[in-house]
Structure formats: C-alpha cells, structure tokens
Amino acid sequence: MENxxxxxxxxRHVQLGARMVDFAGWYMPVQYRGIVEEHRTVRTAAGxxxxxxxxxxxxxxxxxxxxxxxxxxNDVAALAPGEAxxxxxxxxxxxxxxxxxxxxxxxGDGYFVVINAANTDKDLAxxxxxxxxxxxxxxxxxxxxxxxxxxxxxxxxxxxxxxxxTPVDLQTIxxxxxxxxxxxxxRCLVARTGYTGEDGFExxxxxxxxxxxxxxxxxxxxxxxxxxxGLGARDTLRLEARMPLxxxxxxxxxxxxxxxxxxxxxxDKGDFIGRDALAxxxxxxxxxxxxxxxxxxxxxxxxxxxxxxVDGRTVGLxxxxxxxxxxxxxxxLALVERDVAGVGKPLDIIIRGKPVRAVQVRTPFYxxxxx
Amino acid sequence: xxxxxxxxxxxxxxxxVKVEGDVATVGVSDFAQSELGDITYxxxxxxxxxxxxxxxxxxxxxVKAASDIYAPVSGExxxxxxxxxxxxxxxxxxxxxxxxxxxxxxxxxxEVDALMDAEAYEAFVNxxxxx
Numbered sequence: 001m002e003n004x005x006x007x008x009x010x011x012r013h014v015q016l017g018a019r020m021v022d023f024a025g026w027y028m029p030v031q032y033r034g035i036v037e038e039h040r041t042v043r044t045a046a047g048x049x050x051x052x053x054x055x056x057x058x059x060x061x062x063x064x065x066x067x068x069x070x071x072x073x074n075d076v077a078a079l080a081p082g083e084a085x086x087x088x089x090x091x092x093x094x095x096x097x098x099x100x101x102x103x104x105x106x107x108g109d110g111y112f113v114v115i116n117a118a119n120t121d122k123d124l125a126x127x128x129x130x131x132x133x134x135x136x137x138x139x140x141x142x143x144x145x146x147x148x149x150x151x152x153x154x155x156x157x158x159x160x161x162x163x164x165x166t167p168v169d170l171q172t173i174x175x176x177x178x179x180x181x182x183x184x185x186x187r188c189l190v191a192r193t194g195y196t197g198e199d200g201f202e203x204x205x206x207x208x209x210x211x212x213x214x215x216x217x218x219x220x221x222x223x224x225x226x227x228x229x230g231l232g233a234r235d236t237l238r239l240e241a242r243m244p245l246x247x248x249x250x251x252x253x254x255x256x257x258x259x260x261x262x263x264x265x266x267x268d269k270g271d272f273i274g275r276d277a278l279a280x281x282x283x284x285x286x287x288x289x290x291x292x293x294x295x296x297x298x299x300x301x302x303x304x305x306x307x308x309x310v311d312g313r314t315v316g317l318x319x320x321x322x323x324x325x326x327x328x329x330x331x332x333l334a335l336v337e338r339d340v341a342g343v344g345k346p347l348d349i350i351i352r353g354k355p356v357r358a359v360q361v362r363t364p365f366y367x368x369x370x371x
Numbered sequence: 372x373x374x375x376x377x378x379x380x381x382x383x384x385x386x387x388v389k390v391e392g393d394v395a396t397v398g399v400s401d402f403a404q405s406e407l408g409d410i411t412y413x414x415x416x417x418x419x420x421x422x423x424x425x426x427x428x429x430x431x432x433x434v435k436a437a438s439d440i441y442a443p444v445s446g447e448x449x450x451x452x453x454x455x456x457x458x459x460x461x462x463x464x465x466x467x468x469x470x471x472x473x474x475x476x477x478x479x480x481x482e483v484d485a486l487m488d489a490e491a492y493e494a495f496v497n498x499x500x501x502x
C-alpha cells in the first residue's frame with residue numbers, strides 16, 4: 001500500500017476507522033462502518049465522499065468548444081454557462097475511452113471535465129493525441145487533477161447541510177448545473193451532480209482546502225446524520241440508480257448504444273470521433289443490450305463476469321451485481337444478445353456452475369421519490 | 372479489533388469448531404465476518420452430506436464478495452442451521468453463538484488436534500490481517 005497515490009484525506013480515513021484498499025492505484029476507503037449502513041445513510045440522510053482520486057481537466061482557448069465537440073459524444077454547444085452534461089470519449093470504432101462529465105464554466109469561459117481515476121493517464125494521453133491531430137484548433141488542455149480537491153455530499157439532507165457553509169442559495173443550482181460559491185470562505189465550484197441516485201452536490205476546491213472542508217462538513221452535518229461513505233456503498237448506490245461504471249457497463253469493447261447511453265450521444269451534432277461507427281450501429285441495430293435483472297430464486301449473489309444463459313445457451317455476461325441494500329433483492333445488470341432482452345423475460349445467471357433463475361426488470365432499480 | 376472466542380478451535384480459513392463428544396459445531400470467526408462485511412447469502416451442506424477436512428462445504432457471500440466455507444473436520448453433517456440461512460446477517464451479529472452453521476459427526480476426532488487454539492488463532496489473525 002506504500003506505493004499508492006493518496007488524497008489529502010488519507011489520514012482522516014484511517015482515523016475514522018476506514019478499511020483502506022487499492023482502488024485504481026489510490027489508497028482509498030472502501031468502508032467505514034459497513035456498506036449496507038453507509039448505503040442507507042445516503043438514502044435517508046446524507047453521506048460525504050472523498051473523490052480526490054478522480055481526474056479533472058480544463059479545456060480553454062478560442063476553439064475549446066469545437067475541440068470538445070470533436071472528442072466527446074454529447075452536444076457541447078447546448079451547454080449554457082454553469083451547465084453540465086454526461087458524455088463520453090470514444091475510440092473511432094465506437095468503443096468507450098471513458099465516461100465523463102463536461103461542465104461549462106459558470107463564467108462562460110472554458111470547460112471543466114471530470115474523468116475517472118482509473119482512466120486519468122489514458123484519457124490525458126488520448127486528449128493530447130487528438131489535440132496534436134487537430135493543429136487547426138486553438139485550444140489548451142490542462143490536467144488540474146493535482147491541484148483540485150473533490151468531495152461529494154449526497155442524500156436528501158445534502159442541501160440543508162451544505163447551505164450552512166455557503167452564502168449562495170443552493171436552491172438556485174438546478175440538477176446538472178454548477179455555480180462558483182464560497183464554501184466556508186473557500187472559493188469552490190459547487191455542482192448539483194452525483195453518482196448515487198440521490199439529490200446532492202459535488203464540490204471542487206483548491207486541493208489545500210480539502211481537509212478543512214471535509215472536517216467542517218462533517219461537523220455541521222452531524223446533527224442531520226451526515227457520515228463519511230466509502231467506495232463500497234458508492235458502488236451499490238450507483239448500481240441501484242443504474243449508473244454505469246467504466247470497465248463494467250462500458251469499455252473499449254462495449255459501445256454507448258449497447259449500454260443504453262444513447263441519450264449522451266448527439267449523432268446529429270456534426271463529426272466526432274466514433275460517430276460513424278455509432279451511426280452504423282444505430283442503422284443496423286445493436287447486437288447486445290444492457291438489461292437489469294433480479295434473481296427470483298436463492299442461489300447466491302450475481303457478480304461481474306458471471307455467465308448469462310437462456311434455455312442452456314450462453315447469451316451474455318453480468319456486468320455488475322449485488323444484494324440491493326434498499327430492495328433486499330439480488331439485482332444486476334447484464335449485457336445480453338438483443339433477442340433475449342425485454343422486461344419480464346427470463347434469464348439464468350450461472351452462479352458457481354448452477355443456473356439461478358432471474359427476470360428482467362425495469363431500471364433504475366431505485367428512483368428517489370422527493371423530486 | 373476482531374474478537375476471538377475462548378475454548379474453540381480455529382482453521383487458517385477462519386472457521387471455528389466447538390467439540391462436544393464426537394460432534395463438532397462449526398461456524399466462521401468474528402474476523403471472517405468483519406472482513407466479509409454485510410453477509411447476504413449462505414449455502415450450507417444438507418444433513419447427510421459427507422464433508423472432508425480442508426475441502427469446501429459451503430458458500431458465504433457478502434455485498435462485497437463470495438467466499439468458500441471449508442470443512443474444518445471430516446465426517447457427516449447431522450444438522451444445518453436453517454435460521455441463519457434465512458437471516459444471513461446473523462453471522463455479522465453473532466458469529467460464535469446464534470450463527471453456528473453446521474454440526475458434523477466426526478469420523479476422526481483427532482483431526483481437531485491439528486486446529487489452532489484461541490491463542491494461536493489470535494496471533495495468526497494479527498499477523499495476517501493486522502486486525
């Protein structure tokens with residue numbers, strides 16, 4: 001564990017009793033008190049996440065917009081200042097380099113892009129390569145990961161907790177929007193985004209203020225039940241909300257259309273890397289679909305890479321699975337051949353060599369009811 | 372800090388054994404349940420099943436991971452705890468008491484001598500897990 005990268009909060013996690021693991025080369029907390037308890041805390045109160053392992057890139061210069069239009073799938077031109085969108089970087093064959101969030105800076109000047117920890121080096125190399133190929137564009141791509149701290153506060157009590165530390169009326173920040181705001185006197189970018197299926201915020205701050213903001217949030221949030229949350233619950237929360245995890249639901253071998261992420265692919269916006277491949281896939285129809293399922297008999301917990309069968313024939317693989325803490329059922333996502341996909345249709349999940357009956361269900365598995 | 376119950380014998384795969392005559396009651400240790408986290412599924416051998424020391428006899432799954440349960444001793448399963456199968460979280464709450472898993476009529480009670488006592492197991496866990 002000595003060779004792992006550390007966020008400024010590593011010591012805090014250890015003090016809080018976290019179980020620390022190697023996550024994508026980072027020394028990160030997988031759980032503090034237990035995944036199920038932490039999961040329920042986020043669903044019913046609020047949780048605080050250290051996301052210091054995530055990467056951040058700024059894209060600026062007169063041609064920032066055409067450059068991002070060319071390297072990402074979603075329509076950057078549709079973003080108003082302070083607005084954010086889910087998007088992807090693609091390979092020319094339509095496979096996914098990474099899934100990302102693109103924020104148009106609230107000033108209207110330039111973009112802020114958040115990328116996955118496991119893909120940071122690969123993404124930076126990919127962006128540099130595309131940047132070099134497009135010498136016609138006047139654009140600056142800067143890796144700001146080392147100077148950017150990232151925290152998330154997620155759950156129904158998030159707004160009332162964060163509001164105690166900022167003069168900006170958080171009610172004015174809509175879902176998938178961001179604003180510059182002082183949080184406890186520190187200038188931050190505060191975004192109403194997240195990876196849990198709950199209301200909440202992601203906060204980007206100068207890295208040297210991360211520990212103090214973490215401490216202050218836990219302090220003012222304690223009466224409302226705010227607790228630190230590890231990566232274990234982050235995974236069960238995002239799975240219930242059917243949010244994709246790079247490497248599981250999407251990868252170089254799985255296209256956005258197969259993964260049901262067509263909403264983030266603007267085929268009509270003009271040329272972008274991977275567009276031709278996706279346009280062809282769309283015209284021909286995808287061969288595989290990502291579907292949600294739940295087990296309807298005992299037999300274990302579905303896990304990543306478990307085989308999926310119908311009538312004894314292999315039709316795909318589980319991409320993610322767990323025992324849903326909210327539903328108390330064994331749920332999962334699977335990438336299966338198109339002709340077996342459909343809500344209500346059966347699947348067999350092969351667990352330790354034995355078929356366990358499952359039925360396809362609507363996703364997300366969990367949807368919050370307050371908004 | 373994982374708790375190690377006195378008077379039991381332990382395996383390196385974190386099962387415990389309580390011996391009464393030629394019957395061994397088997398469970399998993401507090402260290403095991405704490406490493407696995409929230410336990411959501413158990414698969415235990417049916418009464419009548421013959422198990423062999425060191426071989427897998429069941430499965431325990433948590434939100435995080437799946438793991439085999441190994442037979443600490445050889446013999447015939449005479450009882451499996453159906454209550455814990457229906458409420459697997461009992462393993463987290465009470466690994467040494469309510470969450471016993473199976474009772475095995477031992478074919479060779481001397482196999483117990485090869486298992487660690489509480490003191491040796493505690494040292495083993497401290498070395499392995501830093502728990």
